[in-house]
Amino acid sequence: MQRPKKRFRSRDWFDDPHRMDMVGLYLERWMNSGFTPEEFRDGRPIIGIAQSGNELNPCNLVHLTLAQRIKDGVRDAGGIALEFPTHPLFENCRRPTAALDRNLAYLSLVEIMHGYPIDAVVLTTGCDKTTPSSVMAASTVDIPAIVLSGGPMLDSYADGELAGSGTVIWRNRKRLGAGEITEEEFIAAAAKSAPSLGHCNTMGTASTMNAVAEALGLSLPGCAAIPAPYRERGQIAYETGKRIVAMAYEELTPSRILTRQAFLNAIAVIAAIGGSTNAQPHIHAMARHAGVEITPEDWMAAHDIPLIVNMMPAGKYLGERFHRAGGVPAVLCELLGAGRIDGSVITCTGKALAENVKGAHSTDREMITAYDKPLQEHAGFMVMMGNLFDFAIMKTSVISEEFRRRYLCEPGREGIFEGKAVVFDGSDDYHARINDPALNIDERSILVIRGSGPIGWPGSAEVVNMQPPDALLRKGITSLPTIGDGRQSGTADSPSILNAAPESAVGGGLSWLVTGDIIRIDLTTGRCDALVDEEEIARRKKDKPPAVPESQSPWQEIYRAGVGQLDSGAVMELAVKYRGIAKKTPRH
Numbered sequence: 001m002q003r004p005k006k007r008f009r010s011r012d013w014f015d016d017p018h019r020m021d022m023v024g025l026y027l028e029r030w031m032n033s034g035f036t037p038e039e040f041r042d043g044r045p046i047i048g049i050a051q052s053g054n055e056l057n058p059c060n061l062v063h064l065t066l067a068q069r070i071k072d073g074v075r076d077a078g079g080i081a082l083e084f085p086t087h088p089l090f091e092n093c094r095r096p097t098a099a100l101d102r103n104l105a106y107l108s109l110v111e112i113m114h115g116y117p118i119d120a121v122v123l124t125t126g127c128d129k130t131t132p133s134s135v136m137a138a139s140t141v142d143i144p145a146i147v148l149s150g151g152p153m154l155d156s157y158a159d160g161e162l163a164g165s166g167t168v169i170w171r172n173r174k175r176l177g178a179g180e181i182t183e184e185e186f187i188a189a190a191a192k193s194a195p196s197l198g199h200c201n202t203m204g205t206a207s208t209m210n211a212v213a214e215a216l217g218l219s220l221p222g223c224a225a226i227p228a229p230y231r232e233r234g235q236i237a238y239e240t241g242k243r244i245v246a247m248a249y250e251e252l253t254p255s256r257i258l259t260r261q262a263f264l265n266a267i268a269v270i271a272a273i274g275g276s277t278n279a280q281p282h283i284h285a286m287a288r289h290a291g292v293e294i295t296p297e298d299w300m301a302a303h304d305i306p307l308i309v310n311m312m313p314a315g316k317y318l319g320e321r322f323h324r325a326g327g328v329p330a331v332l333c334e335l336l337g338a339g340r341i342d343g344s345v346i347t348c349t350g351k352a353l354a355e356n357v358k359g360a361h362s363t364d365r366e367m368i369t370a371y372d373k374p375l376q377e378h379a380g381f382m383v384m385m386g387n388l389f390d391f392a393i394m395k396t397s398v399i400s401e402e403f404r405r406r407y408l409c410e411p412g413r414e415g416i417f418e419g420k421a422v423v424f425d426g427s428d429d430y431h432a433r434i435n436d437p438a439l440n441i442d443e444r445s446i447l448v449i450r451g452s453g454p455i456g457w458p459g460s461a462e463v464v465n466m467q468p469p470d471a472l473l474r475k476g477i478t479s480l481p482t483i484g485d486g487r488q489s490g491t492a493d494s495p496s497i498l499n500a501a502p503e504s505a506v507g508g509g510l511s512w513l514v515t516g517d518i519i520r521i522d523l524t525t526g527r528c529d530a531l532v533d534e535e536e537i538a539r540r541k542k543d544k545p546p547a548v549p550e551s552q553s554p555w556q557e558i559y560r561a562g563v564g565q566l567d568s569g570a571v572m573e574l575a576v577k578y579r580g581i582a583k584k585t586p587r588h
């Protein structure tokens with residue numbers, strides 16, 4: 001293949017006339033993998049493959065085999081591929097939460113890409129935080145980078161019905177609480193919801209963040225939605241490997257792709273797909289590392305975008321059907337047609353977004369609807385504020401009709417709800433007391449959880465989707481309004497007000513709230529306030545915020561000392577000033 005002559009940064013390692021001893025040392029051990037000295041010395045780009053698959057993170061396991069197809073593509077395009085592991089990020093199993101490790105995976109990936117002779121990188125993504133952590137790192141280092149999603153699992157069924165990952169857990173947890181199913185039936189349904197390799201097949205955080213990567217222009221068109229076991233998944237891995245070599249020559253770096261407009265496009269896509277509320281902190285984190293400012297107004301500007309993807313938890317179907325209907329390109333096509341995104345942004349293909357998705361219309365209008373025949377109006381997140389927090393969000397696309405009727409339809413006060421706060425300090429407290437009759441929880445109660453933010457937990461926990469006490473479940477009340485300074489699973493369909501910042505651990509408004517206070521939620525203005533007078537608030541603020549558990553590991557302590565709040569992405573604040581660090585090769 002004819003390529004223009006180009007000197008890559010890896011040459012700084014291999015072309016050092018003064019330090020042949022060092023060059024020899026680098027090469028000596030690479031020979032262990034069967035490479036020859038010429039391969040490293042003839043000027044080809046070295047392509048890192050950031051391998052996120054491992055047995056601690058089953059959602060990304062498919063990448064262990066996909067890596068070979070990436071390498072085939074890299075080699076055929078004239079590069080050298082070197083695969084290396086990333087820090088495991090398994091959503092369901094990492095305690096106290098995988099969110100604690102998003103920034104750790106980010107930091108380690110930055111060091112690898114900066115400190116080794118890597119000219120461009122393939123970021124393998126899948127499970128929730130694997131996407132934002134690697135995109136954040138790519139911005140900090142700013143070498144050409146492309147995202148390869150691993151893809152969702154196949155559609156899963158239980159008792160002849162679609163049973164989406166995560167969603168099946170939250171729904172059956174309620175049925176278990178109401179005494180409708182046994183523990184064995186609960187576990188059996190959970191097992192059936194995971195029929196193959198791949199990440200969650202609902203529009204949870206994983207599918208959302210992979211769609212976001214594609215919407216940002218970081219992966220090849222169609223990449224996000226191809227199910228993990230499909231033939232096309234191997235094919236796009238090969239194409240991704242080929243494309244990253246070209247990107248290395250074109251110096252198509254994240255800083256050229258991750259513009260403010262690209263992020264606004266992604267925010268529009270999150271609304272249209274009914275995406276996870278976790279996308280909010282991840283968007284802010286990725287944007288801040290890219291040097292882009294995203295404001296609450298940017299989220300509200302997308303609030304009126306309708307839901308056009310019929311996927312759980314906001315809709316009915318799962319990932320296979322989404323892919324067959326046209327996936328992310330079909331969604332982009334609708335949004336472009338409606339003038340809701342900017343098609344001129346440059347993407348990893350080297351072309352504008354609009355060019356990538358030209359003619360990519362939905363082939364299944366039950367799954368991906370036309371923009372003007374949506375499943376629901378106003379599917380974007382609603383930004384809330386008031387005396388309990390400066391910032392929180394609510395995913396209005398999952399508010400059920402029954403919930404709307406129960407809470408938001410009082411004649412003359414539509415959209416306004418007042419209820420009595422029942423406050424829990426973290427999830428242990430919630431589990432210990434939720435069924436305590438002395439709390440008098442009824443359908444006019446609002447469940448509040450605090451101590452679950454980045455510093456309080458630490459890491460910020462997915463605990464705000466609290467279910468009502470068993471007694472209410474048995475009466476058919478399956479959700480109450482909830483508020484919290486933590487997050488909730490992207491697969492949950494709970495109408496929560498979450499990601500509240502500042503969190504109670506740093507003295508945010510939830511820290512002075514007490515059980516019995518009346519809270520007013522006004523969805524017409526985006527206000528959420530405790531109806532407590534100023535003097536009383538000032539008096540309560542003199543007390544210390546509720547205690548948080550002590551750090552159990554060195555990283556927890558480092559994290560707590562350096563992390564910001566969810567409204568600004570919960571990044572390591574000191575890291576934000578480092579951008580484009582690949583320009584300076586580290587000393588040896």
Ligand code: FES
Pocket residue numbers: 059090091092126127128165198199200204206
């Ligand atoms: Fe990993 Fe859902 S738990 S993708």
Ligand code: MG
Pocket residue numbers: 091128205462488489490
């Ligand atoms: Mg999760």
